[in-house]
Amino acid sequence: MIRDILVNLAQGTDKDVARDFAASLAASFGAHLTGLTVAYEIDVPPFYMGALPTDFIDAQVLENQAAADKAAQGFTAAATAAGVTHDVRTLTASLGVAASTFADMSRLFDITVVGQPDPDRPGPEEVIAETVLIESGRAVLIVPYVQTKPFTPDRAVVAWDGSRAAARALAEALPLLHRTKDVEIFRVTRHEEDEDTAGQEVARHLARHGVAAKVRRLPVSSGEPIAAAILNEVSDQGADFVVMGGYGHSRLRELVMGGVTREILATMTVPVLMAH
Template structure:
C-alpha cells in the first residue's frame, strides 16, 4: 500500500507536472505527501573561483533561492487543493549532494516521484532521477514533462524481461496495478533471445487478485529498438502507466552505448515506474 510519497519539486518550469501528479496520487491512496525544495548552490571548481565575479554568484544564489521558494509555494497550493496531508523539506546543496540526499530520503518512502528531464529546459532532473533510481533501493515514478492528466488508474503495461530489476519493479508497482483497469504483461524479444514466458507473471498477479493478459513482440534484425517497441505498445494500447526495471546493464554502458532505460527516459509519454 502507498501511504508515504516523496516528490522532488521542479523549478524553472511553468508547471510542476511531477508535483501535480504526485498530489493526485496521494489523494487516491490517502497518502501523506512530502515535497523537497532544493536551493542549488553554485558548484564552481576551485581553480575557476577567481575568474567568477562575486556579484554574479550572489545574484545566481538569490535567483536559486527565489526559484525554490516559488516551487514550495506552488506545491503547498497543489497539495492543499488535492486535500492531502503534506509537508515541505528544504535543502541548500550542490546538485550532486542534493541527488544523494534525495536518494537517502527515498528509502523511507513508499514511492518517490520525479519529473522527466525536459530536453528544451536543461535542469537537474536527469541526475536526480538516475541517482534515486540507482541508490535509493526503492521504486521511482517518473512523470513526463508534458503530463496533463492526473492519476486515475487506467491501463498499465508491465515490461517483463525476467530480470531482477523487472521483478523489483513488478513488486513495487503492485499498488498501482491494483488501481489499473487493464494490465498487460509485455515481452519484447529480439532474434534468438530466450522466450521468457509471461504466464508465470500472470499467475503471480492472479494470486494478488489481478487479472492480466500477455503480449509478446518479436523483433527481427534491424527492426526498432526494445525501448521504441515498448513506447509503440503504450501508444497503441492507450496505456496510462508503464512498470519496468531500470538499468539492467550498468549505467556506464548505457551512457556509452545507449540502452532501454535512457531511451525511455528521453522519449516517455506516460508515467513510468522504474526500479533497479
C-alpha cells in the same frame, strides 16, 4: 499500500508535472506527500573563484534561494488543493549532493516521483532521476514533461524481461496494479517461442495477488529497438502508465544507463514506474 510519497520539485516553471501528478497519486491513495526543494549552490572550480565578482555570487545565491522558495509555495498550494497531508523540505547543496541526498531520502518512502528531463529546458532533472533510480532501491515514478492527466489507473503495460530489475519493478507496482482496470504483460523476444511460459508465470503471480492480466508477446528481429516496441505497445493500448525494470550502474560517479532504459527516459509519453 502506498502511504508515503516523495516528489522532487521543479524550479523555473509554473507547471510542475511531477508535483501535480504526485498530488493526484497521493489523493488517490490517501497518502502523505513530501516535496523536496533545493537551493542549488554555485558549483565553480576553485581556479575560477577569484575571477567572479562577489556581488555576482551573492546575487546568484539569492536567486537560487528565491527559486527554491517559489517551488515550495507552489507545492503547498497544489497539495492543499488536492486535499492531501503534506510537508516540504528545503535543502541547500550542489546538484551532486542534492541528487545523492534525495536518493537517500527516497529509501524511506513507498514511491518517489520525479519529472522527465525536458530537452528544451535544461535542468537538474536528468541527474536527479538517474541517481534516485539507481541508488534508492525503491520504486521511482518518472512523469513525462508533456503529462497533463492526473493519476489514472485505467490501463497499464508491464514490460517483462525476466530480469532482477523487472522483478523489483513488478513488486513495487502492485499497489498501483491493484487499482488498474486493464493490465497487460508485454514481452519483447528476439526469437519465436512455441509458448510464452514466462509471461504466463507473471500472470499467475499477479492473479494470486488479485490482479487479472493478459499476456502479449512480440518477437522482434535483432536490429529492431526494444524501447520502440515498448512505446508502440503503450500507444496501441492507450496505456496510462508503464512498469519496467531500470538498468544501469555507477562508475566514478558517472551514471551509465542501459540502452533501453535511457531510450525510454528520453522518449516516454506516459508515466513510467521503474526500479533497479
